[in-house]
Amino acid sequence: MQNTIFGIEEFEKRAEPYKVIRNDIVRNVDVCVIGSGAAGAILAQKLSAAGKSVVLLERGGYYDGESMNQRESDMISLLWKNSGANFTSNLKIAIAQGSCLGGSTVINDAVCFRIPDTVIRQWNALGVHISKEEWDDANDEVSDRINVAKVTEEELNENAKKLREACSVTLVDGNPIIAHHTNERNCGPSWTDPELQSCVQCGFCHLGCHYDTKQSMLVTYIHDAVHSDVDFTAYCNCEVKKITHSNGIATGVEGSFVDNAGNEKYRIQVNAKVIIVSAGAIASSNLLQKSRIANKNIGEGLALHPAPFVMGHFQEKVYGNRGIPMSYTCHEFGVTNNVKTGGFLIESIFLPIFQLALAVPSFGVDHARLMAEYNNYALAGIMVRDEPVGRIIKTFGDNPQVLYELARDTLDDMARGMSILARMWFDIGADYVITSHGDIPEIRTVQDIPKLAKAIQNNPDGLRVGSAHPQGGNKIGEDPAKAVVNSDCRMFGFKNLYVCDASVFPTALGVNPQLTVMALAALTANKIVANWPSDVIISDSLGSVCDVSQPQYCLTATLGEMFAVTKHKEELFGKLENSQSNEIVPDENWRFDKDKLMIHNNLYWKGFYGRDTNIMTTGLRMFGGFFKRFRKLNSDSFSGVTKPFDVPVFAKSLAKQKTLAGYGTIIHLQYEDAPYNQAYDVLKMIDENTILGKAFLGQFGRGQLLFDFSMSRKYHADFMGEDDLTTLFYSDQYSHTPTKDEMVGRWEGSLVSDSIVSPRSQVFDFEYSGNEEYQMQYNFANLLRGYSEVSVNNDLFRFDDYTPFHDELRMIRDDFVVGKWVTDWSLLPASQFSIQELQNLVNSGASQSQIINSIYRIFNLRVPRLPQEIGLSFLNVENNPQKGSRIGLSYILKRMN
């Protein structure tokens, strides 16, 4: 059996079986793994080998060895997360992570260290119940598959030999350096070129291995799974939006296939018995945060292994770029030499020219002068075992923001490490050294080395630091109050949701982490099989993917395609008729399913356009919303009316079943009055509540297609209109006034018009501050931020700011709220409110917003009167017996945490 890798990029040739995605996808499988790096690939392959059907989702694309062309300008954009532009929020540390099939294992330097014994003991004390024997077995297992072997003497390049020589001659505090040796790496025979039995030593590891000798996940575990006998599918270019869950069961994964610009092309819904998050540190925390998983520890405790560098300049050519970049390490000052807290490794490394140019902290002529000596440098990095002091938070745009400041102890380790390394280069004959501190980029003599340490301590911002090992954010522990997952990597509070990657590390590892991540994945896969949740039933959710039963989620082109191959159900024609009432009557022509947030509205058939994001369709969706309503005339025809929501047009029509060549039996909807009688619709009833339609201009059967659309009498609350929202808002049956406690948390809001529910427009935070004062903070489109005063009384949850408008909320569910931002609409004479009244208001201790509201009224600062239906906007007017006449916006709020 041969499985397939899917993606949205069209390529002429790929090493593995590859197909291009051309439609939305729904998959029901045993296991869904998110992320294809060191953990995800192993989990996917091992669970697949255990007989489970597996879907593997990867944000990046599939690029095989032959497409890795060793050019930084091409490959960093394609293989690195965010095209390499990945930083802490303060821009002080650049974080390198892979974003491609195989993840960071495709772009790393293939260095393999086992988890140090010291770290095993420390983690055991922190509640990680994995014994040394378990670690050893798992390390053996994965090392065997990825061919871990020691770098040979012949494979050491000149750059590594310089570090070895320096370790041999330098004395630190009068003592020789003892612990230093060659690394182990995962290289081996290439499956695409039988002539290559091991590393070619080209030096381009960071840009993917063109020769397929680096035994990354792409050419080992993923390759194995693709060519296995079990149902395995890898979907690339897939950005997971969220994990859905209910009552401690993770039910599914919603994702989008995105192009290189980040635009959604298609969607995917994966329903699975077991869901595993292995998106890597930072991305895994971000996904859990986006998925509204209530664990306050998510995102906490991030470590980065921050790594400054020091280069020695030598008279002779070193050609550091030639050969294996990372093959030698000085362990003397690190956890591998039993340093319990902090510490650092000095690792040989070299960079292709663009990356080195980014690292050298100078500019202009100086930078050019230093770069001209590229072939004469020996380079090594100081990889510090830092404290997990970082945090990951979610931005307004749902992206992860990394908050991290170098701790004092970490700076001390950096200062010590860089000083030692500078000394080492001088000891073996360097005529000057280059540092990664902008204040002191060059050191000409040994006597100047103390200036480097001082510069680091005095101006840490001047350091140019990189990180390739983000760890933490979802740490393992035994206490749910302090950790995110248990030792099985299962999320606290969930039966079938796992997180397995470097994000679960409770502290920094102190060595390059890929082998430890792989070993953890191998252990976790075994545990998942042993504790298989047989009683979990795979959900049948379609999520928000296109399907004939929910065409409002489809692209316009797909609507046309579905129309072509879907048969009209003639027997349903008699059920075309809508309610006789002209208004919503709850429980008669309008119902609401609170559990599924589904609206059943038989007042009319609500029209929907495709979900495309082009200007034309977006415009139609925003401003061209419509409904059609039918009344029965006789046994074979209905009279109809089509009403655009925002335009005073009522186009009469006649609906009859007919046979049309090429279409079979359809409903012909002919408009009757000029000028609309030049148009007609062809409709197919798919089920009692769903219609697919085509609008034509011209003679029936020969007309020009105008557009495809769908209509429904049953739709999700994400497609509600103003009438639906108002019905929910004023209905005690469906909503209630929330208490302050019920609203605590973060909510995302979308504006509601008849035509469309907008994308996220605002975020509201309700919380108690330290002194138990209740606060509400708003953020509109990341542009307008501020605080509002909340008052809950007389069954009204209300908040005010400095405008004459105020907000009112009604809660539908603990995670779903409807709201209105309104102001009085009746034009009261200014004389009804006097300065004296204002004074009384001030004296009575009224709130600031009440006073400002009064000022508005005194000076008659009102917007001009508008008609009831304003059109082409979200602004609406309501006339309510209790509230009076009001104007404003309507919105829905969904809980974010």
Added chain:
Amino acid sequence: MSKLFVATYAVKGKVQDGSKLYVELLDNDQHWFDDRIDDLLGSAWTDNSGFFEISFDDSLYKDNWFEGKPELFLVIRDNLGKIIHKTGIQSPSSPDDTENITFDIAIPDNRSLADNNPYDSANTSRIAAFARIGDTINFTENIPNSTRLLMQTLNAWLLYTNETKWNLIGYDGPQVERYPWRHTHSHKLKWNNL
């Protein structure tokens, strides 16, 4: 001149593809004006062997009195309605008779793979990346540092992704062609021959 005789046509064919497919028969109209479209004359699902048959008469395709023979072509869709193939045009020999027309359709195997390379979209990725980091960094927290980083990145990009500059410095550069899969190439490193 009106016609008393209605010509009928039977279009038969076989699609050489294992799956069940939907076949649409269309008349190719001259697209002189924007408001003209191809006439859909009929449709059918293929049977288990890939055979299909669609019949029609000339009233379906004659948009005008001067329109003569139909110019027939087929659109093949998969079970989701996705168009996977369009045939060439066939015209019946005589428009005034009942006539059988046969299509023998082979769907090209490589229909999903265009002649693209992955690097064309690298610039788009970079631009999108810079747009995205605007949401995750506090550029104004340390403006001198941020500006310096931006300038250094631009400087490095403009100079050190440039092959001329590599040659001046003596940087070995990539060891394979830019589009390696398009050329037979060696996996030997150039510097081993120096």
